[in-house]
């Protein structure tokens with residue numbers, strides 16, 4: 001949960017005074033909001049065509065709204081007043097909505113946003129050439145379930161801010177959050193007190209929190225080294241708040257994190273296996289989201305012909321999918337993050353899992369190898385699978401189970417897969433990023 005974009009504030013329903021900065025860059029105009037753009041901002045047209053007919057994006061507006069807004073760029077505007085609210089508007093649950101960059105869509109019901117995401121997905125797939133769209137199974141995770149967060153830290157005039165960046169601006173102190181798991185929100189006030197006393201944070205840093213089965217796992221990155229007194233403060237804090245591990249690294253580096261204190265083993269369960277993940281490990285955003293993704297992947301497996309059959313799993317992380325898969329079939333798992341691979345290897349002992357550390361951008365698993373597997377499972381980072389996708393397209397595995405957090409890349413890859421004779425058999429849409437425009441999907445492609 002991290003979002004940096006354009007500065008924005010929730011528009012008031014009653015008239016607000018001009019911009020807080022006093023800037024009068026452009027006159028206010030009336031706009032009708034007709035839909036939402038890909039990042040969840042309202043897509044609007046001026047009511048008076050002489051104001052220029054082009055569509056503009058207006059954050060925190062909803063379809064059906066008529067708003068008074070001021071242009072901030074050729075296709076951007078900021079709402080100042082909602083003149084007529086759209087029928088889909090709801091009261092945002094969080095008082096920070098519109099300032100904090102964590103949520104973009106709290107002013108719309110979660111039912112509406114799920115339908116909107118499904119519609120975007122289907123429109124994109126149709127445009128990519130899928131003529132026969134299969135049934136879409138949808139799952140939506142609830143509020144207060146987010147178990148992974150990357151929060152910004154600031155020391156400002158003697159106080160500590162822990163929060164999410166407002167759009168394009170400073171972090172907003174997270175005094176309230178309807179997304180985060182309550183166990184994580186409860187940690188924020190004592191963490192502010194702790195950080196106020198430490199030397200570790202000079203001016204700014206970040207905190208990545210993962211809520212594991214063993215408790216919260218904290219990874220700080222900051223602009224100053226922790227002192228000796230800090231280490232004992234963190235150790236006391238870990239005991240007081242039952243935090244198994246607290247790690248740190250210098251901001252802006254990818255150094256192996258230093259363990260400031262560890263009072264107990266860290267643990268997360270994937271399928272039938274406990275894994276000890278490294279600090280800052282990739283995790284699916286919520287437990288419910290993870291379960292839905294795992295179930296969709298397992299369901300998409302083809303019939304397993306015998307004990308020798310194997311699947312190849314690319315971008316395996318610490319094994320979110322590897323262990324559930326290995327309950328059914330042999331798995332060859334590939335991952336580029338060395339610490340994740342170590343965790344995966346340790347937990348794989350005695351199981352039908354072979355793990356390889358591989359930068360799949362530089363050295364993709366080759367087409368021939370992919371083509372000989374019963375299925376290939378792929379869960380690439382947001383930037384997509386790059387060269388690895390080319391090898392998949394050349395290797396033409398019979399079944400490709402594609403987990404995606406970036407619909408644009410999914411649509412692009414769908415075009416290529418259809419051109420190689422694949423069809424789209426099933427789609428699961430997992431809305432695990434509530435109140436944001438993000439879309440997570442599991443798609444099964446197969447060749448006749």
Ligand SMILES: C[S@@+](CC[C@H](N)C(=O)[O-])C[C@H]1O[C@@H](n2cnc3c(N)ncnc32)[C@H](O)[C@@H]1O
Nearest residue numbers: 315316317320335336337359360361379380381
């Ligand atoms: C979206 S995560 C999925 C991880 C895992 N499947 C899960 O669900 O927890 C993407 C994974 O790709 C890995 N990754 C990113 N770039 C990579 C690369 N060039 N080569 C191999 N792995 C990479 C990341 O370390 C991360 O574990």
